Amino acid sequence: MKEDPTSLSKHEIQILIDQLKTKDLFIDSGTEGIGIAENGIILLINKQLVKMFGYDSPDELIGQPIINYISPQSRKLVALKLTENLTKPYESFFKRKDGSEFPGLIFARNAKFTKKIVRIATIRDITDFYDSRKMLESSENRYRSLFNQIPVTIWEEDASELLKSSRELGLENIDNLDDYLDKNPDIIRKLISKIHIVNVNETALDLLNLRDKETLVNLLPQFFSSNSLIAFKKVIIAITGNKTYFESESEFINKNGEKIDIHFIWSVVPGYEKTYSKIISIITDITSRKKVELERKEMDSRYQQIQKLESLGTFAGSIAHDFNNLLMGILGNANLALNQIDPASPIVGLLKEIEEVANKASNLTKQLQAYSGKGKITKELFNLNDLIKEMQGFIKMTIPSEVKIATNLSKTAPWIEADRAQVKQIIINLLINASESMDDKGTISLKTFHITKETLDDHLGLMILHPKNSAYFTCLEIIDTGKGIEHKLKRKIFDPFYSNNSKGKGLGLSVVQGIIKGHEGGLLLDTRINEGTSFKILFPLSVNFRSLINDEKPEIKDSHMVSGSKIMVIDDEPVVLSVACKLLRKIGFDPIAAVDGYEAINIFHEKSDIKLVILDLTMEKISAQQTFSELRKLNPKLPIVISSGFSRNEVFQQFGIEEKMEFLQKPYSISELEQIILSLI
Incomplete structure (x- = not known):
């Protein structure tokens, strides 16, 4: 086989080795391996x-292609790289x-x-460095995976320019x-x-509904x-x-324009305290938590409001009760005096004025009890x-002339069992409220119609008061064309003394709510901003009076007075007694x-002929x-007759429905007393 003319002879290789040794370029000490190759x-x-x-020996490698060991x-x-004259490491x-592999750094x-051209290469075993780097890369990958997958938004920020600008502005001074x-x-x-x-992680992009960091x-x-x-x-x-x-807490607006409540922790990475060039912000989406907190706060506020109203109602009812006892003495004595004095006497006018003022005061206590939902309800069918x-x-006298009143009354006569005076109060209060909401100009509509339990859900609005369970309801609806009521005020408008109108005193709607509550009725509010408001009042229609829908008015019975009968009065108020x-x-x-009660029971043992x-x-x-x-044990x-300054509802809550039992609200007149006695004996 003919020798390659470009290859070095053994003699030339030996000369090369001697020259390299002379120049300390080829030695057999240290950690680096050195090799010379020609044409690979x-x-x-x-x-x-x-x-x-x-x-074990250089002879095992000399003469072999370099590529065999790569x-x-x-x-x-x-x-x-073999084709390049001088390469970087x-x-x-x-x-x-043995077939195993190792990483090396080549200098060639x-x-x-x-x-002739030869290739001189130095090889350094970098296994330890490579393993360390691999561990570092693995650690970095784990960090990046954690950084991107953790369900908390993380931002890495550089605030060094902000620090520089704040100093230029002299903010620290x-x-x-x-x-x-x-x-x-x-x-x-x-x-x-x-x-x-x-940098930002994937959770940050998801929070703002973004696809990439550049957009953010x-x-x-x-x-x-x-x-x-x-x-x-x-x-800053x-x-x-x-x-x-x-x-701290703050908020963002995401790509869709939705508000996001956030809690963030802002921390400078140790070692960057002087430059603020590396800051980590950890951001948590607390929108759901804030919503729950707001709902809880609203519930707490509503609960406190209910308690406040109940306390105020109890207080109003107590005042009305005590006041009614006082009025009993005034009105009763005025009644007696008028019945005993000569009609031609000039004192008659004074007594009638006393009676009139006492009746007005009695009406005032009815207003207090109406607010508390505990007022005297004298129900009648009308x-x-x-x-x-x-x-x-x-x-027409109450509402300004610029306000038009339109009526749409049911052709089927809507009979209801209610307190006539209190229903009038509902209508007047709602009409005044509607007029004021329209700045005393516009149209108010009054409607009457019947609703069944099945169709109740078809009527839109907020149920302020739920009516008692009934199959039929008579509905009174009052609609205005005013500016409407804001959502946050829908319940607040029924608070006592609250008014969003300078003309209002803040009692009208609270009294309406109290009266409806006393009648176990329903109240439905439907309102739209700049369109108007509708109040629907639902009166439950009992089974006994459904026939009244066909205009059948019940028969009213009369009784005869039984004079001389013994009637016991039990009261710890001397004036009332x-x-x-x-x-x-x-x-x-x-x-x-x-x-x-003790004295009454003792008397009843002695006088068993007491009629009432x-x-x-x-x-x-x-x-x-x-x-x-105890009295019913003696005579079942x-x-x-239960008499009180409180309402009928209070009595029946305590006693329930008993045979031969009636209620008489104080103050009462001589005719009211006579009528209730005649109904029982």
Whole structure:
């Protein structure tokens, strides 16, 4: 086989070795392996390289192609590098004798020797460095995976430019920086632009509904609300004050324009306290939590409001009760005096004035009880249409002439069982409220119709009061064309003394609500801004009176007075007890007075011919319920009238429905007393 003319002879190789040794370029000490090759064939190799490749002798490698000792994954790269005259250090994987591989760093260059080109390479085993780097890369990958997948928004920021600009503006010398920035919001916006977003994780993009970091960086100001500026103001103050940590709450606006409540922790990475060039912000979406907190706060507020109204109602009812007892003495004595005095006497006028004032005072207590939902309800059957027609003249006097009143009354007569005076109060209060909401100009419509339980849900609006369970309802609807009611005020307008109109006193709607509550009715509110408001009042229609829909009015029965009958009055108020006995005596009965339940029971043991008992609801020594029970044990059929300054509802809540039992509200007149007695004996 003919020798390649470009190859070095053995003699030339030996000369090359001697020259390299002379120049300390080829030695057999140290950790680096050195090899010389020509045309990709190994010519010379030192002991370190032999050992590095796992061989025993250089002869095992000399004369072999370099490529045999290169890992398949690096062969393409090495083949390319062999064509270069002088290469920069590069990494490659080499193959040992046993087949294992190791990473190495190659330093290689071409050299001319006896007019021929050889390749001189130094190889350094970098296994330890490679393993460390691999561990570092693995750690970085784990960090990046954690950074992107953690369900908390993380921002890496560089605020070094912000720090520089704040110093140029001299912010660190301003005493009240918080107040200064509030007065100069443009400075906040300017400094915000100096914050550089270095990196954000995937959760940050999801929070703002974005696809990439570039969009966030380029459009960052668009995601800020006015509250965001407050948070950034805190960042500026923190940096200016050399703080490295704080946390606060703020909000963002996402790509869809939705508000997002956030909690963020702002912290300077240790080692960057002087430059603020590396800051980590951890942001948590607390929108759901804020919503729950708001709902809980609204519920707490509503609960407190209910408690406040109940307390106020109880207080109003107590005042009305005590006041009614006082009025009993005034009205009762005025009644008696008028019945005994000569009609021609000049004192008659004075007594009638006393009676009139007492009745007005009684009406005032009815208003208090109506507000509390505990007012005296004197129910009667009447046609709601007829009542509205009767009120036309009064309505015209009450409502400004610029307001048009339109009626759409049911052709099927809507009979209701209610307190006539209180229903009038509902209508007047709602008409005044409607007129004021329209600035005394516009149209108010009054409608009457029937609703069944099945169709109740078809009527839109907020159910302020739920009616008692009934199959049928008579509905009174009052509609205005006013400015409507804001959502947040829908329930507040029924609070006592609340009014969003300078003309209002804030009692009209609270009284309406109390009256409807006392009638166990329903109240439905439907309102739209700049369109108007509708109030629907639902009166439950009992089974006994459904026939009234066909205009059938029930028969009213009469009774005859039984004079001389013994009637016991039990009351711990001396004035009330005295007046009641005088009234009974005046209408022909024989009154027996008892100051408490104990005395009444003792008297009843002695006088079993007592025909009826008038029993005060609230007594100290022995309760009305206990007295009632003991008397009924003595005479199970004894008629008993419960009398009180409280309402009928209070009585039936305590006693339930008992046979031969009626209720008489204080103050009562001589005719009211006579009528209720005649209905029982």
